[in-house]
Amino acid sequence: MRKRSCTKQLICVCNVKMVPVHAACALFSLTPLLVLGVPPIWTQPEQVHLAYPGEPGSMVVTWTTFSKTESKVEYGILGGQFFEMTTKGNTTLFVDSGEEKRKLYIHRVILTGLKPAVNYVYHCGSDEGWSDVFYFTALNDSTSFSPRFALYGDLGNENPQSLARLQKDTQLGMYDVILHIGDFAYDMHEDNARIGDEFMRQIQSIAAYVPYMTCPGNHEATYNFSNYRNRFSMPGQTESLWYSWNLGSAHIISLSTEVYFYLEFGLELLFKQYEWLKKDLEEANKPENRAVRPWIITMGHRPMYCSDDDQDDCTKFDSYVRLGRKDTKPPAPGLEDLFYRYGVDLELWAHEHTYERLWPVYADKVYNGSKEQPYVNPKAPVHIVTGSAGCREKTDSFNPNPKEWSAFRSTDYGYTRMKVFNTTHIYLEQISDDQYGKVIDSIWVVKEKHGFSAWF
Numbered sequence: 303m304r305k306r307s308c309t310k311q312l313i314c315v316c317n318v319k320m321v322p323v324h325a326a327c328a329l330f331s332l333t334p335l336l337v338l339g340v341p342p343i344w345t346q347p348e349q350v351h352l353a354y355p356g357e358p359g360s361m362v363v364t365w366t367t368f369s370k371t372e373s374k375v376e377y378g379i380l381g382g383q384f385f386e387m388t389t390k391g392n393t394t395l396f397v398d399s400g401e402e403k404r405k406l407y408i409h410r411v412i413l414t415g416l417k418p419a420v421n422y423v424y425h426c427g428s429d430e431g432w433s434d435v436f437y438f439t440a441l442n443d444s445t446s447f448s449p450r451f452a453l454y455g456d457l458g459n460e461n462p463q464s465l466a467r468l469q470k471d472t473q474l475g476m477y478d479v480i481l482h483i484g485d486f487a488y489d490m491h492e493d494n495a496r497i498g499d500e501f502m503r504q505i506q507s508i509a510a511y512v513p514y515m516t517c518p519g520n521h522e523a524t525y526n527f528s529n530y531r532n533r534f535s536m537p538g539q540t541e542s543l544w545y546s547w548n549l550g551s552a553h554i555i556s557l558s559t560e561v562y563f564y565l566e567f568g569l570e571l572l573f574k575q576y577e578w579l580k581k582d583l584e585e586a587n588k589p590e591n592r593a594v595r596p597w598i599i600t601m602g603h604r605p606m607y608c609s610d611d612d613q614d615d616c617t618k619f620d621s622y623v624r625l626g627r628k629d630t631k632p633p634a635p636g637l638e639d640l641f642y643r644y645g646v647d648l649e650l651w652a653h654e655h656t657y658e659r660l661w662p663v664y665a666d667k668v669y670n671g672s673k674e675q676p677y678v679n680p681k682a683p684v685h686i687v688t689g690s691a692g693c694r695e696k697t698d699s700f701n702p703n704p705k706e707w708s709a710f711r712s713t714d715y716g717y718t719r720m721k722v723f724n725t726t727h728i729y730l731e732q733i734s735d736d737q738y739g740k741v742i743d744s745i746w747v748v749k750e751k752h753g754f755s756a757w758f
């Protein structure tokens with residue numbers, strides 16, 4: 303094919319420019335190679351998503367281009383003049399570690415001075431290409447605000463069963479924030495990170511409208527979590543691995559359970575995170591802080607407890623996440639005692655492709671508030687495992703004989719909704735996508751007292 307087209311072109315060129323036949327033929331035989339060697343111009347923004355940087359009145363917009371461009375967000379108050387404000391940000395080059403060493407330009411722009419609870423319209427990009435127009439509500443920074451969350455883990459590029467329902471919920475304005483508790487895309491690095499691109503395009507329909515807050519899971523581990531670290535923009539200086547932030551009457555801590563499993567990326571990370579968690583919990587427990595934000599909620603990918611039948615860490619009595627590791631030097635502390643000591647109220651997990659609600663539990667024992675009202679003034683943290691959003695690995699199955707701390711479980715695809723009503727009441731419900739959005743489980747966690755002393 304190439305030879306023939308060369309001949310055709312040759313006649314034309316020779317007639318016009320009188321180029322010697324052999325030279326022209328050589329030149330044109332190289333043409334396809336030259337074309338392949340020229341990078342395409344891809345300045346169109348895509349994969350737009352929001353995150354809350356933790357400072358009241360702020361929002362960070364993150365997106366991707368495949369050629370280098372400026373990073374600008376043009377925005378304005380909904381109902382006012384479109385794009386009357388412009389904020390510039392920065393661009394980072396992310397070179398994927400796959401064979402092709404694909405280059406992604408990740409753009410980040412932090413908007414500040416936003417008015418709480420006000421709706422904004424925005425687009426992002428540069429004069430070489432603008433995204434669609436999106437909108438968001440600036441988070442209300444009042445401690446009396448009652449934020450509404452969607453939360454889940456383990457949502458993939460293939461078989462993302464809950465995504466359509468989440469898209470509709472989000473666009474109906476049902477959530478202020480989405481928490482994705484690890485395991486994205488399956489896997490972001492695959493096909494030279496094209497699966498990551500595809501997944502980020504898929505979630506743009508929710509993540510460009512509300513802050514999409516994340517923590518890493520095991521499916522992000524390839525190339526030392528580089529796709530995760532580069533694509534998301536969580537608060538703090540830890541490349542989104544662990545951080546905390548406040549909303550309404552809640553202090554929310556996001557952590558990496560993966561530091562307990564991928565020691566090849568540094569045992570020191572495990573200790574660094576542990577020390578950071580301790581400091582963060584100490585700060586959150588200062589009487590003046592806990593008085594206004596009494597709820598401490600953690601999110602991490604791999605649970606301490608679960609009753610699935612897959613031999614995962616949470617199925618074992620000596621779970622690494624719960625009790626730490628004794629096979630490291632020095633031994634690594636687990637998280638259960640730390641969270642109990644600092645009075646963590648609610649612990650959100652995923653990884654198991656099922657939904658499981660636990661009775662208040664500590665050290666493998668149930669500590670209900672009372673027999674009649676287990677979640678009213680519980681005497682230990684409440685755990686929720688919600689990893690059934692949908693991915694190519696399908697759902698998991700349960701051990702037929704769960705321990706006594708297992709309160710409710712479901713193998714339906716779905717996700718969890720949470721509303722932090724006020725300083726004493728949190729509501730949680732589980733949505734089954736298999737049952738067309740039916741609420742299959744719900745609880746109120748009621749606490750008149752928070753902190754370590756609340757356990758007694």
Ligand SMILES: [Fe+2]
Nearest residue numbers: 485519520653
């Ligand atoms: Fe996982």
